[in-house]
Amino acid sequence: MKILRVISSMHPRNGGPCQGIRNATPYFDKAGITTEVVCMDDEATSYPLTDDFTIYKVGNGKTSYQYQPKLLKWLEEHIQKYDFVIVHGLWQYHNLAxxxxxKSAKKKKQYVPKIVIMPHGMLDPYFQKASERKWKALRNKLVWSLIEKKCISHADAIFYTCEEEMKLATTTFxxxxxxxxxxxxxxxxxxPENNVLFEEEFHKSCPTVKGKKYFLFLSRIHEKKGVDLLINSYNELSQKSLDFPDLVVAGPLESNYASEMVILASKNPKIHFSGMLSGKSKWGAFYNCQAYFLPSHQENFGIAIVEAMACKKPVLVTINVNIWREIHQGGGGWVVDLHRKDGFRNALLEILEQSDKDIMKKGLKAFETYQNKFDIDTCANKFIQTLENI
Structure with missing residues (x-):
């Protein structure tokens, strides 16, 4: 079996879907399945890691829609080589391409592979209801009626990453x-098994937290992730308790929003910005934190959440994270309803009152949940079996 994955970008800074491809590919290899990727990164783009599978880069697209006619030409020339084509994400040109x-292959009576679309949370009603997204919501509504609806309807299957995502997707359009x-x-x-080199690499990126207890936020520094909520709550509570662990905010710092967050935290010496972490420094951040926080307003899955759980760390998430039920049922963290007044602040206070032993116990439960629900071997096998039964 040969699979082509189509995605807008494979650069690690884009998180989620491209990391999911990298996580799953070795297990597909073991099953004798070849995975290749075509994306709209510039041909000269280099990633801060080495991939052991083929990635075709056709060039950057134009506008936020990422229009790139070279992608369509590439697909028309190569799509017959594959048994399945998996489209990752919506709202950009690669789905239409x-x-x-x-459609062109069918018209020419050529072989046509099976088409699977993975929305990765992009059909979540949040994106149509959030007050700050009014214009984007109107754009999405137009793009849905003209493009995405027919792409969804003509695909052989839609794959969702969790039950909550699948349910929410039916309510949006x-x-x-x-x-x-x-x-x-x-x-x-x-x-990878923890070792001292991970901690050393992390401290190279974030030397100001060396020797201190800390909580960790590791994700894109974006409005959707609730970073302002986290920093505002932290600014308030850390002033009231000298024992409150520090906070490390790890993520790319190039955006205007990230700059605003740095300013917001500038008077609090207990908040540290490390920049984007990957490889050894990322694992060093996970293994040495007390707990992982992601107070997101919308999160389809949250790979970093599960990475923290796999490192035996408890996690603080919101009910807007689509795997919150699995986390809650497993007892490996805290789940906050952001609609409740002071809900997030009160959750931080609850964590502060717990002993190191209690937090470690929650971390072990988080690890058990990872093993039972989010182990890649189990998930990759399920994915492959589903493909074979389409």
Whole structure:
């Protein structure tokens, strides 16, 4: 079996879907399945890691829609080589390009592979209801009626990463009529075993936290992630308790929002910005933190959440994270309803009152949840079996 994954970018700074591809590919290899990727990164783009599978880069797209006609041409020339084409994400040109390439192949009476679309949370109603997204919501509504609806309807299957995502996707737009839908799950590889080099590499990126207890936020520094909520609550509570652990905010710092967050935290010496972490420094941050925080307003899966759980760390998330039920049922963290007044602040206070022993126990429960729900081997096998039954 040969699979082509189509995605807008494979640069690690884009998080989620491209990391999911990197997590799963070695397990597909073991099953004798070849994975290749085509994306709209510039041909000269280099990633801060080495991939052991083929990635075709056709060039950057234009506008936020990432229009790149070279992608359609590439697909028309190569799509017959694959048994399955998996489209990662919506709202950008790569989904339409696959639809057009398949339509062209059918017209020419050529072989057509099976098409699977993975929305990765992009059909979540949050994106249409959030007050700060009014214009983007109108754009999405137009793009849905003209493009995405027919792409969804003509695909052979839609794959969701968890039950909550699958349920929410049915509520966002009218005329949602996929042929088949599946919850295939999502998983990560077991992290590398902890060692002192990880901690040393992390402290090179964040030397000001060396020797201190800290909580960790590691993700994109974006409005959706609730970073302002985290910093404001931290500014208030850390002033009231000298024993409150420090906070490390790890993520790319190049955006305007990230700059605003640095300013917001500038008077608090207990908040540290490390920049983007990867490889050894990332694992050093996870293994040495007390707990992981992601107070997101919308999160489809949250690979970093599960990475923290796999490192035996408890996690603080919101009910807007689609795997919150699994976390709550497993007892490996704290779940906050942001609609409740002071809900997040009170959760931080609850964590502060727990002993190191209690936090370690929650971390072990988080690890058990990872093993039971999010282990990549189990999830990859389920994914492959689902493909074979489409």
């Amino acid at each position: 696959v639809y057009k390439a398949i 009218k005329n949602y009529n996929p042929k088949k839908v599946f919850n295939v799950g999502y998983g990560i590889q077991m992290p």
